[in-house]
Amino acid sequence: xxxxxxxxxxxxxxxxxxxLTPSSGSYNTFVNITGxxxxxxxxxxxxxxxxxxxxxxxxxxLKANFLVQDEEFGATPGNYSIxxxxxxxxxxxxxxxxxxxxxxxxNPTITITPNSGSAGTxxxxxxxxxxxxxxxxxxxxxxxxxxxxxxxNGVLNANFTATNVQAGNYSIVVKSSYNETATSTFALLQSxxxxxxxxVSGGLVTPQSSGFITFENIVYFALAIIAILVxxxxxxxxxxxxxxxx
Numbered sequence: 404x405x406x407x408x409x410x411x412x413x414x415x416x417x418x419x420x421x422x423l424t425p426s427s428g429s430y431n432t433f434v435n436i437t438g439x440x441x442x443x444x445x446x447x448x449x450x451x452x453x454x455x456x457x458x459x460x461x462x463x464x465l466k467a468n469f470l471v472q473d474e475e476f477g478a479t480p481g482n483y484s485i486x487x488x489x490x491x492x493x494x495x496x497x498x499x500x501x502x503x504x505x506x507x508x509x510n511p512t513i514t515i516t517p518n519s520g521s522a523g524t525x526x527x528x529x530x531x532x533x534x535x536x537x538x539x540x541x542x543x544x545x546x547x548x549x550x551x552x553x554x555x556n557g558v559l560n561a562n563f564t565a566t567n568v569q570a571g572n573y574s575i576v577v578k579s580s581y582n583e584t585a586t587s588t589f590a591l592l593q594s595x596x597x598x599x600x601x602x603v604s605g606g607l608v609t610p611q612s613s614g615f616i617t618f619e620n621i622v623y624f625a626l627a628i629i630a631i632l633v634x635x636x637x638x639x640x641x642x643x644x645x646x647x648x649x
Contacts, residue, residue, distance in 0.1 A: 420438045420439055420440055421436060421437075421438040421465070421487065421495055421497045422436065422437045422438060423435070423436055423485065423497060423499055424436075424437070426497075426498075426499060426500065427499065427500035427501075427502055428471060428499075428500075428501070428502060429471075429501070429502045429503065429504055429505055430471055430472065430473050430474045430476075430478075430501075430504065431470065431471055431472075431473050432470070432471040433468065433470055433471075434468060434469055434470070434471065434499065435467075435468045436448070436458075436465060436466075436467040436468060436469070436485075436487070437464070437465060437466065437467075438464070438465035438495075439463055439464050439465070440463055441460045441463055441464075441465050441489055441493075441495070442460060442463075442489045442490050442491040442493065443460050443461060443462070443463065443490070444459070444460060444489070444490030444491075445458065445459050445460075445490060446458040446459060446460060446465070446467065446487055446488060446489045446490065447487070447488045448467060448469050448485065448486070448487055448488075449485075449486045449487075449488065450469075450483055450484060450485040450486060450499070451472075451478055451483050451484075452471050452472045452476075452478050452483045452499065452501055453469045453470075453471070453472070453485065454469065454470050454471075454472050454476075455469065455470040456468065456469035456470070457469075458487065460489065460490070465487070467487065469485075471499070471501065474504060474536065478501060479501075480501050480502055480503045481500075481501055482498050482499075482500050482501075483498065483499050483500075483501055484496050484497075484498055485497050485498065485499050504581055509532055509533060509534050509583050510532055511530055511531065511532035511533045511557075511559070511577075511579070511583055511584075511585040512530060512531060512532055512585055513528055513529065513530035513559060513575070513577055513585040513586075513587050514528070514529050514530065514587070515527070515528055515575060515587045515588075515589055516528075516529075518587070518588065518589055518590065519589065519590035519591075519592060520565055520589075520590075520591070520592060521565070521591070521592045521593070521594050522565050522566060522567035522568070522591070522594060523564060523565060523567070524564070524565040525562065525564055526562060526563050526564070526565060526589065527561075527562045528542070528552075528559065528560075528561040528562060528563075528575070528577065528587075529558075529559060529560060529561075530558070530559030530561075530577060530585055531557060531558055531559070532557060532585075533554055533557045533558070533559060533579050533581075533583055533585075534557065534579065534581045534583060535556050535557045536581070537554045537557070537579040537580050537581045537583065538554055538555075538580055539552075539554065539579070539580040540552040540553070540554050540559065540561065540577055540578060540579045540580065541577070541578045542561060542563055542575065542576070542577055543575075543576040543577075543578060544563075544573055544574060544575045544576060544589070545566070545568055545573065546563075546565050546566050546568055546573045546575075546589060546591055547563040547565075547566070547575065548563060548564045548565070548566040549563060549564050550562065550563035550564075551563075552577065554579060554580075559577060559585075561577065565589070565591055567594075568591065569591075570591050570592055570593040571590075571591060572588055572589070572590050572591075573588065573589050573590075573591055574586055574587075574588060575587050575588065575589050
């Protein structure tokens, strides 16, 4: 029992002697590993973010390095274990903190076609100047319904259908997977209603909603009533004249 505890204590001491430089970084970071008190010979490095490593121990001193996987490999930012296995079968573990991609300095621009329309309008977005490694993107706006967005080699192709919200000017923000943003504006117009043009003095035309009773409608209604009364009166006189002849 004491022997097992001693071995475990030695393992902890050994693990604490491993030094990663740097101990954190983003994709494709080059990391050096040093340490003392390990068995001589070649060694292996295991870890989900490890690639292209070298590892050996000479005079009990560990000298090793590895390259962190690139973003396309699929590893997400977080803490990853790095395990070194030595020639005698023993191993030691430490951790590397994978950071999000560095913020890139770009100046992307986007063009919206058309830049105005009513609800249901199909809108196309093109853009350039995005970071070449950016793959995914989002369209952030309350009017961007059913949007599609793709990036390839810094070129943006996207589209959306304008939703039925209150008319006005809306910002259209495109955000890439590298947190780049480009902004433009879309003017959402009021949906057109059925109207009846009414001539007024001066030659101006004032649109009147078809749901309202206008002066012209009243005149037409009155003329129709009069016509009906005249027809009824004529029919009445015709019937009376027939009866008198009989």
